[in-house]
Amino acid sequence: MQIVFGIDFGTTNSALSVYRNGTVEVVAVDGGDQGGELMRSVLYFNEEHEIFAGHEAIHQYVNDGAAGRFMQSIKTFLPNTSFDSTEIFGTRYTIDDLVAIILRKIKARGEAYVGRPVESVVLGRPVVFSQDAARDAVAEQRLEKAARKAGFRNIWFQYEPVAAALAFEESLQPGEERIVFIGDFGGGTSDFSVIRVKGGAFGRSDRRSDVLSLGGVYVAGDKFDSQIMWDKVAHYFGRYARYRTMGKEEWNSIPKSIIYTLCQWHRIPLLRARKTRELIRVIKGAADDRRAIGHLENIINDNYGFFLFQAIEKAKCELSDSDRSLIHFQDRDLIINEEICTEEFEALNADNFRQIAACIDEVVAKSGLLPAQMDTVFLTGGTSRIPRIQTLFADRFGRDRLEQRNAFTSVVHGLGSSVPLFV
């Protein structure tokens, strides 16, 4: 009996499905939130060279008072050719080493569940890892290398929105055919596909001709968090601070690149570079708002960006169910209480929504069909819960054609359903 795993290695969450005897089931991978069905795609390294993944990583990181090194959104580094490896407490890890740690852990959970070793896997991949073809190829190669390091021998890739479509297809009656627009809104990417689905088609060999178009943008949940940081929170860390260099009259602003890095919290450790730290020290000595620059130093030294972004993300998620929320965060003498309402959230992310909208239109156009010819719009992924995202589709296709379910597991389920296409 052949058993194949489906692994959705996500920017924020990862998940596992098991294909055996022609059926697919989603298997819990972590003991953390959401009943352990998902594993947060995070790693934590302590100074004793122990490595933790998922909710254990968060737990250890919190317990250690953030003393070790915490990493998240690792997937977004895959297409970054200028980032190849990082040194953690004297050991060098390549990007695929890091991904392999997560995959190995998921593999072990799956093997414990089925009671034997499994060497085959269908991995999900976004439609675009990067707009640049060379970087996109690098990202997939790195993911494949990681899967090999994790112990897989047979490795196939499936586009994440195509996987979501296959999961949707299983809910149709045999013979029922539909053209579906799939929108998968995750943490790192928003991926789209127009695909012909047919009830009872499970296991039909080649589906390439059913995929009418594919596309995606690098704008999703993390970008919304970053934007909130930029507009509502970064001023606590000196975004508007100015400083004067010795002997000169004019005021300088703090380099935008520093604030920009601050807004992508997984990159904050990069600000630990000696040159940057020295620059910040000099700025602090000559700034009009030393307190803010002090907070900037603290967030870099104490590495508490994770907690700050948790607070931002929480406020963002609350806006999906309510028209206002509070970004609350406290560290030493820093107290952040910023109210945000839906209108403001939508206004400050206007450009992000515009980019998503443009990509949706492009994917519809590429399919050769008119919006009216889409029978169903199937939305999945955590970010699809944002009301403005749903409105983008309601405006184009009509609200009655929208379907939304299993925000966090339809992709991984569909990866399992993809197995007969490959083996």
Ligand SMILES: Nc1ncnc2c1ncn2[C@@H]1O[C@H](COP(=O)(O)OP(=O)(O)OP(=O)(O)O)[C@@H](O)[C@H]1O
């Ligand atoms: N209720 C909600 N409202 C808005 N956003 C949400 C909500 N719940 C989760 N999110 C966001 O969804 C994202 C995670 O979704 P998901 O698990 O589908 O992503 P992923 O699969 O890890 O990422 P990707 O597919 O891009 O690699 C995070 O950015 C999270 O903040």
Ligand SMILES: [Mg+2]
């Ligand atoms: Mg995803």
